[in-house]
Amino acid sequence: MKNFGMYIHIPFCKQKCFYCDFASVKSSKDDSLLYKQYIEALCQEIVLYRELFPDICLDTIYFGGGTPSILSADLIKKVLETVSENFKFNSNCEITLEANPGTVDGEKLNSLKQNGINRLSFGVQAVQDELLKKIGRIHTIEEADLAIDLAKKAGFNNISVDLMYGLPSQTLEMLEQSVQWAVHKDIQHISIYGLQIEDGTVFGNLYDKGKLILPAEEDTEMMYDYLTQNLPKYGYRRYEISNFAIPNFESKHNLSYWQDKPYLGLGAGAHGYYGDKRVQNPFDIKMYINKCNQKIFPYEAEENVDKKAHMEEFCFLALRTIWGINKQKFKDTFNEDIHKIYKNVILKLIKKGLLEETDEAIYLTSKGMKFGNIVFSEFLL
Numbered sequence: 001m002k003n004f005g006m007y008i009h010i011p012f013c014k015q016k017c018f019y020c021d022f023a024s025v026k027s028s029k030d031d032s033l034l035y036k037q038y039i040e041a042l043c044q045e046i047v048l049y050r051e052l053f054p055d056i057c058l059d060t061i062y063f064g065g066g067t068p069s070i071l072s073a074d075l076i077k078k079v080l081e082t083v084s085e086n087f088k089f090n091s092n093c094e095i096t097l098e099a100n101p102g103t104v105d106g107e108k109l110n111s112l113k114q115n116g117i118n119r120l121s122f123g124v125q126a127v128q129d130e131l132l133k134k135i136g137r138i139h140t141i142e143e144a145d146l147a148i149d150l151a152k153k154a155g156f157n158n159i160s161v162d163l164m165y166g167l168p169s170q171t172l173e174m175l176e177q178s179v180q181w182a183v184h185k186d187i188q189h190i191s192i193y194g195l196q197i198e199d200g201t202v203f204g205n206l207y208d209k210g211k212l213i214l215p216a217e218e219d220t221e222m223m224y225d226y227l228t229q230n231l232p233k234y235g236y237r238r239y240e241i242s243n244f245a246i247p248n249f250e251s252k253h254n255l256s257y258w259q260d261k262p263y264l265g266l267g268a269g270a271h272g273y274y275g276d277k278r279v280q281n282p283f284d285i286k287m288y289i290n291k292c293n294q295k296i297f298p299y300e301a302e303e304n305v306d307k308k309a310h311m312e313e314f315c316f317l318a319l320r321t322i323w324g325i326n327k328q329k330f331k332d333t334f335n336e337d338i339h340k341i342y343k344n345v346i347l348k349l350i351k352k353g354l355l356e357e358t359d360e361a362i363y364l365t366s367k368g369m370k371f372g373n374i375v376f377s378e379f380l381l
Contacts, residue, residue: 009267041292069099073111102139160189324363
C-alpha cells in the first residue's frame with residue numbers, strides 16, 4: 001500500500017493580502033451558501049479520487065488557502081469525514097490547517113481539535129499592528145497572541161507560525177521582536193519568507209508605479225542573516241531553506257513535496273502529483289463546482305513528467321532540505337549514478353562553496369542556502 005499526501009485548497013479569504021498571488025478570492029459572510037456548495041464539490045472530488053486510487057494510505061493532509069479557518073468547524077469536519085470514509089490513514093497522520101488569527105475563537109479551535117486537526121499553521125507575519133495593516137493583514141498581534149493561547153488550551157501541541165522579512169518599512173529590530181515573540185509563545189515550527197513582489201498584486205502594482213518603499217538590499221540581507229544565525233540558538237533547527245523547527249516537529253506534509261512523494265491536490269486551483277503526472281484544477285470556483293457535481297475530474301491541465309524533468313525536480317527539491325540529495329535514492333529512482341548526469345555541475349558548485357558532498361548525499365552549504373536559486377538553476381538539464 002503506497003503512502004500519499006493530500007492537499008486540500010480552500011480559496012476564500014476575508015481580505016487578500018497585498019503581497020499574495022495565491023489562488024484565493026475575497027469573500028464575505030454572504031458567501032456561506034457558496035462555502036457549502038464548494039465543500040459539497042470537494043467531497044465529490046474526494047470520492048472520485050477514491051475510485052482512481054482505492055489502495056493508497058494517507059500519511060499527511062493539509063488544508064491550505066486562501067484561509068481555511070474562514071470555514072465553520074462543521075464544514076471542515078464534513079471534509080475530514082468524507083476523507084476517512086474513502087481512504088485509509090496512517091495512525092500518526094499529520095493533519096494541518098492553515099489559520100488566520102482573526103478568524104478563530106476558542107469554540108472553533110476546540111471543534112477543530114475534536115474533529116481530527118492535529119497541527120495548526122498561523123499566518124502571523126509580523127508583531128507590529130501598523131506593519132500588519134501595511135501588508136493587508138486583517139488581524140492584530142493581540143488577536144494572534146490570543147489565538148495561540150486558545151489553540152494550546154484546546155490541546156494543540158504542534159503549532160507553526162509564518163513570519164516575513166523585507167517588508168515595507170520593516171527594520172531589523174522589528175524582525176527581532178517578531179522572533180522573540182514566537183520564541184516566547186513556545187511555538188514548535190517557524191516558517192520564514194522574504195517578501196517577493198508578484199505581478200498583479202497590490203504590492204506589484206505599487207512597485208511598478210515606484211510607490212512601494214522597501215528596505216535596502218543590505219538591510220534585507222541582515223534580516224536573513226539574523227534569522228539563520230539566531231533561530232538555531234533558540235532550538236529551531238533549519239531543516240529547509242525557509243523552515244525551522246524544534247526537532248521532531250518538522251512539517252511532514254511539506255517534506256513529502258521535497259522528498260518526491262506523491263500527493264493528491266483537491267479544490268479550485270490545487271495541484272497534484274502522482275505516477276509521473278502533474279495535474280492542476282481550474283481556479284474558477286464555479287467551473288470547479290460544476291465539474292465535480294457532474295462527477296468529472298475537475299483538473300484542466302495535465303502534464304506528464306519525463307525523466308529529464310523528474311531528475312531536475314528531484315534534485316532541486318531535495319536540495320532545499322538539510323539532507324540534500326540522497327545519492328542511493330537518486331540511483332534507485334532513475335537507474336543512473338548522479339555523477340554520470342551532474343558530475344561537472346557538482347564539482348563546479350563545490351568549488352564555489354555552494355555544495356558539499358559525503359558518501360551518502362550532496363547538500364547545500366550555508367552559503368548555498370543563501371543563494372539557492374543559483375544552485376537550482378545549475379541542475380536544469
